[in-house]
Amino acid sequence: MTSRRVLLVAAPLLGHVFPLVPIAESLRKAGHEVLVATAAEALKVPLPTYDISPGFRFGPVAAGALLRRPLLLRAELSGTAGTKMVGPLFGAVNRKLLPGLRTAVREWRPDVVIHEPLAAAAATLGVPAILHENSLFAGPPLVEATVGDVPPPIATITIAPPSVVGARTGLPMRAVPHGLDDALPDWLTEPPRRPRILVSRSTVSQPGPDRLASRVIAAATSIDADFVLVRPGARAAAQTLPPNVRVTAWLPLARAMTVSTAIIHHGGAGTVLAALHAGIPQLVVRGAGDRRHNAELVAARGAGIAVDERSIGPEVISRLLSDASLAEAAREVSAEMAAMPHPDEVVPHLPNT
Known part of the structure; x- marks a missing residue:
């Protein structure tokens, strides 16, 4: 086998880089050299990294793109913009990173690039590129929305389970959640x-109070279950908590799902896929960006419930626990994902590796 240099490129957000870690680790096991090119918080991966934009701050770039488009911003915040905001937002990010x-590329001279859809500038570098989908959206439309026409990828890796998103072309690969092998605190084992119900919010900083956690706290007193609030907002955590609610600063969420009954969360693609992988039902809040889309897909598959934040209360949480069809569908999707090829099995089929 000829060893190759593989450059993995992600937008500078944790939720964008974590899905690339499994294929990177499998490439290293197969004898290839890997380097992750990204910026800001996404550099916090257990792999060799290259900071392509020292001092990059996502907030100012996002504000500049969003505030100039107030109508589109309103649609984005409600989750109804679809991919319309991808170009203004991640197009600006890609121009900063390019x-x-x-x-x-000039210094490291990779043989092949693997990039996620919203780091599509990587497809313009003159290096053979593989597109690695990392969400419930199909990758090619996101690439086009981000940077326009680019040379087609030499391969596409698709990780979303077909029963949730429909059939897709490309190399199917199991979505292996980040942190699945991390240790849990003793009290959770x-x-x-x-x-036991996990409650999680986005890794992206959110303005305003953590209403999701506050609504769960208010409902918890009437539900015979234990709630674990992962990184709730400061105001929510400072409330007087019922005996069945516990607050924790951080947990390896994917690992914690394997010892939990269900999860209530913000609707990020990584959390959705991790819950499907674990086979537990989820209560997903319709929200900004892709979160409404993700919530509706989970609900349509029957593996969870999609709700608006203000609807979170004892009734819907009780249904999350008592509706056997939700747990059954979640287990079905988990089995479907387990049958998809592991990254170790996909690496030999990647061109140029």
Whole structure:
């Protein structure tokens, strides 16, 4: 086998880089050299990294793109903009990253690039490129929305389970959640005495109070279950908590799902896929960006419930625990994902590797 240099490129957000880690680790096991090119918080991966934009801050770039388009911003915040905001937002991000990305290619000389859809500038570098989908949206439309016409990828890796998103072309690969092998705190490894529900919000900083956590806290007193609030907002965490609610600063969420009954969360693609992988039902809040889309897909598959934040209360949480069809559908999708090829099995089929 000939060893290759593989450059993996992600937008500078944790949720964009984490899905690339499994294929990167499998490439290394197969004898290839890998380097992750990204910026800001996405550099916090357990792999060799190259900072292509030192000092990059996502917030100002996002504000500049969003505030100039108030009508589109309103649609984006409600989750109804679809891919219309991708170009203004991630197009601007890619323009910021492109000079450093060119430098990385010039200095490191990769044989192939693997990039996620919203780091599509990587497809313009003159290096054979593989598109690695990392969400419930199909990758090619996101690439086009981000940078326009680019040379087609030499291969596409698709990770979303077909029963949730429909059939897709490309190389199917199991979505292996980040942190699945991380250790849990001792108190979470104890067998639960009753149902355990995780409550999680986005890794992206959100303005305003954490209403999701506050609504769960208010509902918890009337539900026979234990609730674990992962990184709730400061105001929510400072409330007087019922005996069945526990707050934790951080958990390896994917690992925690394997010892939990259900999860209530913000609708990010990584959390959705991790819950499907774990085979637990999920209560997904319709929200900004792709979160409404993700919530509706989960609900349509029957593996969870899609709700608006203000609808979170005892009734819908009780249904999350009592509706056997939700748990059954979640287990079906988990089995479907387990049958998809592991990244170790996909690597030999990647061109140029």
